[in-house]
Amino acid sequence: MQHEAGVLKEVPELRARAIGGPISSDDAVELNNQIGRALGGIMVAVERYPDLKATENFQQLQRSLNEVEEQISAARRAFNASVTDYNNAVEMFPTNMVAAMMSYRRRHLFEIPDAEREAPSVKELFAQ
Amino acid sequence: MKTAVRFSEVHAEYKTTTRDSRRRTRTQWHTIFKGLFFIADFNKHFSGRTVVLPDTAERFFGRFGQTLQNMNLTRAELIKLEDPEFERQFVVYGTNQVESRYILSTSLMQRILEFQKEVEAPLHIAFVASSIYIAIATRKNMFEPRIIRTILDIGLIQEYVEDLQLAMGIVEDLNLNTRIWTKV
Numbered sequence: 369m370q371h372e373a374g375v376l377k378e379v380p381e382l383r384a385r386a387i388g389g390p391i392s393s394d395d396a397v398e399l400n401n402q403i404g405r406a407l408g409g410i411m412v413a414v415e416r417y418p419d420l421k422a423t424e425n426f427q428q429l430q431r432s433l434n435e436v437e438e439q440i441s442a443a444r445r446a447f448n449a450s451v452t453d454y455n456n457a458v459e460m461f462p463t464n465m466v467a468a469m470m471s472y473r474r475r476h477l478f479e480i481p482d483a484e485r486e487a488p489s490v491k492e493l494f495a496q
Numbered sequence: 497m498k499t500a501v502r503f504s505e506v507h508a509e510y511k512t513t514t515r516d517s518r519r520r521t522r523t524q525w526h527t528i529f530k531g532l533f534f535i536a537d538f539n540k541h542f543s544g545r546t547v548v549l550p551d552t553a554e555r556f557f558g559r560f561g562q563t564l565q566n567m568n569l570t571r572a573e574l575i576k577l578e579d580p581e582f583e584r585q586f587v588v589y590g591t592n593q594v595e596s597r598y599i600l601s602t603s604l605m606q607r608i609l610e611f612q613k614e615v616e617a618p619l620h621i622a623f624v625a626s627s628i629y630i631a632i633a634t635r636k637n638m639f640e641p642r643i644i645r646t647i648l649d650i651g652l653i654q655e656y657v658e659d660l661q662l663a664m665g666i667v668e669d670l671n672l673n674t675r676i677w678t679k680v
Contacts, residue, residue, distance in 0.1 A: 430676075431676065431677060431678050432678060434676045435677045435678045438540070438598060441597075442594050442595070442597040442598035443594050443597075445578060445597045446593045446597050449575075449576050449577075449578070449593070449597075450593075453576070
């Protein structure tokens with residue numbers, strides 16, 4: 369129970385930080401990852417309550433989470449595709465001359481943080 | 497939840513009439529499409545349009561082909577996807593870069609590639625108004641008995657069954673019964 373309360377408290381806190389005022393893009397990525405982990409924790413906690421899992425509200429939530437994940441991944445891929453195009457233009461002749469004049473620099477792509485690159489361990493999630 | 501599907505053999509043509517110097521009119525029919533046309537309810541919501549076409553330009557011209565495709569004014573925006581095999585075989589145009597990628601998830605791209613191997617004929621796919629439209633060009637007449645030859649031929653029946661299975665299998669092949677997103 370203690371642990372569940374912790375998980376449930378963590379999400380609103382992270383959310384408040386995410387929407388409360390200006391944060392750098394690095395912080396945004398970090399917050400995003402933390403929220404992702406916390407939500408993963410909720411999903412596992414819910415497994416212990418079959419009644420809750422069966423409710424319509426919860427199923428709606430699960431669908432929404434899948435939806436959000438799919439939308440975000442699409443947006444990331446679109447972002448990466450445009451940045452790749454842009455980076456190519458910055459480096460290739462003849463557009464690179466214009467880029468040099470306007471001092472356009474290469475931009476960074478969205479990358480998967482190391483922590484998420486590891487295969488998710490369900491055992492670890494349960495042990496939390 | 498089962499996915500609603502409709503399919504049919506379609507032969508779409510347009511007519512042109514020309515008049516020569518001796519005022520004789522000549523009517524000609526030009527085929528737009530002939531083959532199997534399949535419509536299914538897609539498992540995600542979307543409002544724009546995305547089309548997936550066989551990529552001829554890139555096969556002939558390589559990277560330069562992509563530049564040509566980008567200049568194609570009759571189509572919506574060119575969507576460059578990250579799956580190299582998919583990019584080699586198909587070209588994608590869409591009204592919204594993010595939405596097209598939302599529809600064409602990495603797994604769906606794989607599934608389309610697999611499906612393409614299975615059908616052999618070039619695939620044309622469109623995503624409009626939360627539905628998927630698939631056109632598979634074929635030369636033969638599907639779902640029709642032959643008049644002059646016997647219909648008691650087991651090979652013929654087998655062919656019908658295969659045609660039907662191909663159409664029905666699309667739902668499985670493209671995983672359209674997976675309804676884990678907000679669209680029920």
